Amino acid sequence: MNRIDLAGRVALVTGGAQGIGLAIAERLLRSGAAVTVWDANEARLTKAGKVLTRLGPCETATVDVTDPRAVEASIAALVETRDTLHILVNNAGIMGKVAPTLDQSDADWTTAVDVLLHGTFWCSRAALPPMLAAGWGRIVNIASISGKEGTPNMPAYSAAKAGVIGLTKSMGRELGESGISVNCITPAAIETDLIRNTSPEHHKYMLSNIPMGRFGQVEEIASLAAWLCSEDCSYTTGGVFDASGARSSY
Amino acid sequence: MTTEYDLAGRKAIVTGAAKGIGHAVAERFLKSGAKVDIWDRDGKALAAAAEELSKLGPVHPCVLDVAHGHEVEGAVDDAVDHWGGIDILVTCAGVLGQVCPTPDYPEDEWHRIIEIHLTGTFLCARAASRHMLEQGYGRIVTLSSDSGKEGTPNMPAYSAAKAGIIGLTRGMAREFATRGVTVNAISPTIIDTEMGREAAKDFGEKALSRIPMKRYGQPEEIAAMIAWLCSEEASFTSGTIFDATGGRSHY
Numbered sequence: 197m198n199r200i201d202l203a204g205r206v207a208l209v210t211g212g213a214q215g216i217g218l219a220i221a222e223r224l225l226r227s228g229a230a231v232t233v234w235d236a237n238e239a240r241l242t243k244a245g246k247v248l249t250r251l252g253p254c255e256t257a258t259v260d261v262t263d264p265r266a267v268e269a270s271i272a273a274l275v276e277t278r279d280t281l282h283i284l285v286n287n288a289g290i291m292g293k294v295a296p297t298l299d300q301s302d303a304d305w306t307t308a309v310d311v312l313l314h315g316t317f318w319c320s321r322a323a324l325p326p327m328l329a330a331g332w333g334r335i336v337n338i339a340s341i342s343g344k345e346g347t348p349n350m351p352a353y354s355a356a357k358a359g360v361i362g363l364t365k366s367m368g369r370e371l372g373e374s375g376i377s378v379n380c381i382t383p384a385a386i387e388t389d390l391i392r393n394t395s396p397e398h399h400k401y402m403l404s405n406i407p408m409g410r411f412g413q414v415e416e417i418a419s420l421a422a423w424l425c426s427e428d429c430s431y432t433t434g435g436v437f438d439a440s441g442a443r444s445s446y
Numbered sequence: 447m448t449t450e451y452d453l454a455g456r457k458a459i460v461t462g463a464a465k466g467i468g469h470a471v472a473e474r475f476l477k478s479g480a481k482v483d484i485w486d487r488d489g490k491a492l493a494a495a496a497e498e499l500s501k502l503g504p505v506h507p508c509v510l511d512v513a514h515g516h517e518v519e520g521a522v523d524d525a526v527d528h529w530g531g532i533d534i535l536v537t538c539a540g541v542l543g544q545v546c547p548t549p550d551y552p553e554d555e556w557h558r559i560i561e562i563h564l565t566g567t568f569l570c571a572r573a574a575s576r577h578m579l580e581q582g583y584g585r586i587v588t589l590s591s592d593s594g595k596e597g598t599p600n601m602p603a604y605s606a607a608k609a610g611i612i613g614l615t616r617g618m619a620r621e622f623a624t625r626g627v628t629v630n631a632i633s634p635t636i637i638d639t640e641m642g643r644e645a646a647k648d649f650g651e652k653a654l655s656r657i658p659m660k661r662y663g664q665p666e667e668i669a670a671m672i673a674w675l676c677s678e679e680a681s682f683t684s685g686t687i688f689d690a691t692g693g694r695s696h697y
Binding site for chain 1: 449460619620634657683686696
């Protein structure tokens, strides 16, 4: 296994109580970082916290990333405790309703875009001051292949993830000389509860599009994310890193 | 402590390893525990590199021209005999070629550049992939360039060859997707190597103004990315073009 060096780094992972976020939090802790994990689900977070604290310095906080004031206050609290913030992994996400566009309500659209796109922006904006003060930072956004291709019957998810890619590129360029890099990962379907809970037809459809013929594992995304958070990833910013089992066409 | 990639026991071929990016890749691989077959067509430079690199770990040099199929086939056989197999191929061999307006671009220069970059990458990948597919594991990383995405004025052959490498990489990636062999490309902008500095003479100021990081890349930065892609953990990424352009590339 690669030994990613994140010794002395202070990291925040949103949506870290399960799935990809939990795997990333684990990998960052094993790589020597101090990690704060946020999640909107308190019960799941408590459970995850018990596992994570065994791996290294880990704190948890129940935070709703769609609330910009709560995000700001929670990052201020983090910086108060850890003195700084070097790494932000914007992972918090929901799939939103899987249904034809005509059956998507106002709320279906708004809810998904709020978590996926607005949440990523609120967290990134709030994380910048401590990173700028440190003169070093890594922001890794979990986008999706849906943001490149567009997934049928997932209009809000696809649009929000495309938005995350645009946000990544914009901030990456803006911060080019700052020592802070901003990159995103575009996974294809990863084997998490989000996937397990979809209909068998949707399941089959997703699998048929992946040349490797399998879903990705959360550890595979965590490995890439940890590398993107390391000093070794130093000449790429605004980059879109694919992890789609050879599916992505660009 | 620095990041350590786990390539313990892996057998790698690195083309264009005497200098520049290829040399940095060979160095990082050796530090990561791999055994490295270093290829170059410049025998003198390769001998010097071999002497230096062998202090870090086991190397096996081979002088050849990657544009010649029979030489590539022989060198891969030789590498397999020497190491007992082949797990990793990184194709760094390349030249800048003539920088000249397209209306005046010589036909033989066109063929030379396409052969070194595109045909050479194909020939190396074809020969190495046989062994990788047979054992059900392999990592191939090709060297494209932002020239292959954007197109560089006055470098029609280089731009076309580097774009061709992207297509080749994606095609092989999908073909090998269920067989344990990943194929990915790196797309750097100008890197601080002998070749990169040569390019900077023609494009330097303009290129730098387009790089948000406002600096050229270092070969070690490219080597780190390649080392991650060649590790066992890079298992769900294939057919992709990893950008290393200091924020320049658009896609």
